Amino acid sequence: MIEIDCRREGCSGVLRLELEDLARLGEVVCPECGLGDQVDSALLGDLELLADLTASIRRAEPILGRTGVAVNVAGKEVVFPYRLLLTRLTTEMALEVTSAPRRIRVYPETLPGPGS
Numbered sequence: 001m002i003e004i005d006c007r008r009e010g011c012s013g014v015l016r017l018e019l020e021d022l023a024r025l026g027e028v029v030c031p032e033c034g035l036g037d038q039v040d041s042a043l044l045g046d047l048e049l050l051a052d053l054t055a056s057i058r059r060a061e062p063i064l065g066r067t068g069v070a071v072n073v074a075g076k077e078v079v080f081p082y083r084l085l086l087t088r089l090t091t092e093m094a095l096e097v098t099s100a101p102r103r104i105r106v107y108p109e110t111l112p113g114p115g116s
Contacts, residue, residue, distance in 0.1 A: 003105040006030040019051050054106050
């Protein structure tokens with residue numbers, strides 16, 4: 001499942017659909033204000049890469065308890081386990097689409113997992 005925020009200023013509409021549906025439709029329409037947007041091959045390519053990245057992380061789930069991200073804060077290193085990060089964060093990508101910034105979210109739990 002992906003979510004795309006409407007690009008119209010002041011609109012809080014969110015388009016929710018599967019990546020395959022986005023590729024098939026070629027256009028998305030905001031459910032709140034009706035603003036339409038064409039989906040070009042560059043956007044589809046970016047979304048497919050993001051979905052692949054998210055699915056790869058999900059396939060790595062068996063080792064996530066042993067891996068982490070280290071951040072240096074005020075001269076001290078803090079390590080955050082990947083498993084904790086992934087349960088607290090949403091995978092999101094900022095894109096420039098038709099000259100308007102958008103937020104697009106991909107929900108890892110909706111993508112194919114190990115063995116898919």
